[in-house]
Amino acid sequence: MTGTVAPPAPGPTTLASDPEAYRAALRAYLGSEASLDRWRNRHHRTTEERITEHAVLMSGLHRGRWNRYGWPADAGGLGGDERHRAILYDELSAAGLPVPEPHLMLETLGPPLVRFAPELAAELLPRYLRGEEWWGQGFSEPEAGSDLAALRCRARRDGEDYVVSGQKLWTSHGATATRLMCLVRTGTAESRHRGLTMLLIDADTPGVSVRPIALASGHNELAEVFFDDARVPARRAVGEEGGGWTVAMYLLQFERAMYAWLSSTIALRRLRELREQVGARSTHDGDAVRFAEVYADIVALRARSAETVRRLASGATVGPEASIDKVLLATAETGLHDLARELLGGDFVLSAETHAAQWRADWWYSRASTIMGGSAEVQRTILADHVLSLPKETSA
């Protein structure tokens, strides 16, 4: 992919203002660039290997300018909006390519950085887009899972620095991330969501240590991070001191909406691959119905999240209704992977083939779709409270 990448025919300004022209140019490129085959049908033995390989794909996409659309020029992008990013994921998946893993967290962490810390975005986001580094999201802690506002990792102001001590847990990509966007407590222990601040902390800061955590599949998808009086410059605050919750809520719109769309494009690619893998063998009664139902759920997720992406692109704020997208996502993900498990039958459990190994690892990851980023129960409660406006819950 080096050197040979011809710049897209229409100029960058046209593509930035015309998502469909961007799509057409991107599709032509993905369909004709032979070097991309390196990333097709690839199974990686470890998470570390996968994300490193994906970062190479990302740097190629960056050289071809493709992954810069949808990000502001000040942050290393070429302009355009969320639709460009969504089109990139859609076209990559349609072309049988992976969405580069670093983009998953970029979708969550990039927008709040651009919005609340434009100088940091200008300084650091270009490297992310180039695939030179990727970051983790440090929200959850041992005592703060669903009840995020109970978090205790502390940051004490000391001159021009914050001094951070405490622990984060379940950090995706944490084992290899260069930086961590952490929600920390700067107020009193009882201040709940009012006393929180968002900090962008370098993983190599003295006092920060990271321990990889293996998912049940054996892959180090996660990590736990310890902070032992780590000094973080105050200019690394994303938003104001005490304004961390506002930043986190802004971030969650993207985590719920863009991530849902991105996942739907991948789910459709995986459904196609599953069909190719099982198509030849005889299927059982009811398989067709199950297949169609999973497909229908993936399309429902696509339809819904496409609308949400369009709303984000128009500058609208996406409120509690984004929890609908999140629940649809969990339904589609668990449904797809349960289907794969059923259709592959004994192979799912026993086969050493790479495609079976891939489905097994993905199946474990799919179980997280009802847990991470606010569990399915938490999402339903948000919908009951804020969309259906039911009276608040009481314990029996």
Add this chain to the structure above:
Amino acid sequence: MTTTSLDAATLDLLTGSVRELFAALPAGGDLGPALDELGWAEVAAEDPATATTLLFTEQGRSLACTRALDAVLLAELDPVLPPARGTRAVLLPTPADGDEPSRHGSTLTGVLLAPPGTVDEIVVATTHLADGERSVQLDVHPAPVLAPLAHPVQGFDTAGWVTVSGARPSSPHERIPAGTAWTAAAAAAQRALAAEILGTCDAALRIAVRHASDRRQFGRPIAEFQAVRHRLAEGLVALEGARGVLRSAWEVTDDPGGAMWAAALAKLQAGRAQARIMRDVVQVHGAMGVSREGSVHRYVSRAAALDVLLGGRRLLAESMGTAMLLTAGIDPVARL
């Protein structure tokens, strides 16, 4: 067709008018004149997606029984048919046949939205197989010819529909090759039915939300119990997911093949949403949900009846799943 040309205020106004119209409609009443008075044809021409979805959603909400679906089918069929001698209805395929007209043979089966006596002519679509080629022919019968074969539906729902079954009338009025008109008509009707099913779901869910907030047990509204809240939230998710698919189906009407597939998918997802929502709405109502003291049973049986027209959820899933597993590619349907 992707853009809605009606603004939000106009839409609100229209929704209000259509809702009033259904509320005032007597049982078995004719929707036509009231819609004419509203200038509906103009609205439908300007924005068919919004107009059709609105009309059928409100019909579903109100549980009204009209021949609006005939109008949707005839909008596609009339152009290939000779000029009508009076009013027309369409014989819908019997539920076991899904959206495919019954094979040509000595017997005739199907469903009518109203007794044959309420129209002058009835259009009957029939599938013909010759040399492995499948084609659909349209027979136009004078309505009285079908009257002896018609029986009021005595089923789960009392929608006022009529089943037709018996010996096929020997001399059709006219016989015309349907070309692609039948598949276009079926797709349009599936989109309308999906909207109507989701209208019943929306109404039932609202009733359940109100009931859960009012009904008190253990000294508090039952809506304060998480099991109840989460059922209702899941219902909302099912409803919104199916609505999304329906809107997507309206965005691909320019491509006939894609439009058929997407319409069937919208109908499938609406059918699945109603199954889930109605189950939970009944549960949240307790005994009231399964008795005639309450109103929810009417939504349950209407949604079930609408589900089986032109492809029930099970049949559609079976045929779409088989198509995908055996031959077809996998259509993303929803675009950005």
